[in-house]
Amino acid sequence: MLTDAINSFAGADHLIISIALVALIMYVTKKISVMLGEERIASALAIITGLVLAYIGGKATGGSSGLADVSIFGGAGIGLLGGSMLRDYTIISTAYGVKIKNLKKAGPVGVISLLVGVVFSFAVGSTIAIVLGYTDPAEVTTIGAGAVTFIVGPVTGTALGVSSEIIAISVAAGLVKSIMTMVITPFIANLVGLDNPTSAMVYGGLIGTTSGVAGGLAATAPELVPYGAMTATFYTGLGTLIVPSIGFVIIRAILL
Amino acid sequence: MEIIGMGFVAFFMLLGSFLGRILGQFIGTGGDVGGVGLAMLFMVLAVNYLENKRGRVFKERTENGIKFLSALYIPIIVAMAARLNVVGAINGGLVAILAGGLATVGAMFLVPLLSKLKK
Numbered sequence: 060m061l062t063d064a065i066n067s068f069a070g071a072d073h074l075i076i077s078i079a080l081v082a083l084i085m086y087v088t089k090k091i092s093v094m095l096g097e098e099r100i101a102s103a104l105a106i107i108t109g110l111v112l113a114y115i116g117g118k119a120t121g122g123s124s125g126l127a128d129v130s131i132f133g134g135a136g137i138g139l140l141g142g143s144m145l146r147d148y149t150i151i152s153t154a155y156g157v158k159i160k161n162l163k164k165a166g167p168v169g170v171i172s173l174l175v176g177v178v179f180s181f182a183v184g185s186t187i188a189i190v191l192g193y194t195d196p197a198e199v200t201t202i203g204a205g206a207v208t209f210i211v212g213p214v215t216g217t218a219l220g221v222s223s224e225i226i227a228i229s230v231a232a233g234l235v236k237s238i239m240t241m242v243i244t245p246f247i248a249n250l251v252g253l254d255n256p257t258s259a260m261v262y263g264g265l266i267g268t269t270s271g272v273a274g275g276l277a278a279t280a281p282e283l284v285p286y287g288a289m290t291a292t293f294y295t296g297l298g299t300l301i302v303p304s305i306g307f308v309i310i311r312a313i314l315l
Numbered sequence: 316m317e318i319i320g321m322g323f324v325a326f327f328m329l330l331g332s333f334l335g336r337i338l339g340q341f342i343g344t345g346g347d348v349g350g351v352g353l354a355m356l357f358m359v360l361a362v363n364y365l366e367n368k369r370g371r372v373f374k375e376r377t378e379n380g381i382k383f384l385s386a387l388y389i390p391i392i393v394a395m396a397a398r399l400n401v402v403g404a405i406n407g408g409l410v411a412i413l414a415g416g417l418a419t420v421g422a423m424f425l426v427p428l429l430s431k432l433k434k
Contacts, residue, residue, distance in 0.1 A: 109396030117402035127398040141394030152384035154355035184414035206418040224403035235415030251426040258430040300352025
């Protein structure tokens, strides 16, 4: 009787079970990051935990959809919660806080650093992908997009229809960027002259990964955080606009 | 009402998705190409237009609907990460580290160059 009840319970409410799981991940990683005294790494830690669970789910089931192949999270569970529909919906909602007057304040140098930043990261990421043997234009573009941010990667990958494996690589590339930015910014701040509002805006526009920029600047000079964030908030939007379209067309032209 | 805020975002997502699909057909990949970026672009323009025109964009409760969605963005990315084919991607670990790492370090050294642009 109890087994039947458990089976029936585990067969229902997949979405709610998945929401509870994500909430638990967010709670635990937040606690860990506070304990480490590095609260700003909480998001990166939570995403890494998600990737680790996907690895465990994939190993356990032999499937290709990570935790979504584990039956209690399957169906309309993690697959729906972490699907492209809700992902795009919540990403778009973040545009609400973006103020055009901030871009005007940043001026031409802010706009130029945004464009250079997206193009540069994309070019470096794509080049690495080609050098390491990827030949499919959609896959190269997705990995290059991951070097822009861990959002631009999956959004591009979904648009171009690449496999989940390539999207996972693009997320990992974006995470490397975000974490590296937090870690090395304080050490190279003097070297690159990161000590005034202008250079902070340039830095935000060039690096663009919002959590990395905010975290890195907070550890360097907290008063510069708003300037870096000002340009960085435009970065992912610009990336999702130009990488899957112009970026892909260019990569396709190069590889074919 | 909160649902109006959610509907506001939904409207721009659908608009972006439609335009993105036209772009996708145009480029020849099919699918929604750049729709998220287009949706964000139009929403930023609309929000800033409304703000200039009426001082504030929405009533607090409507705004709460949008802020709720924004607050879910990282948790949704965590859920997305949990459903990726990470086992298959492990072999691509090197490309991820090099692509992300070199893009970061390179961009940092562009900071002094671009900072000079502003006299």
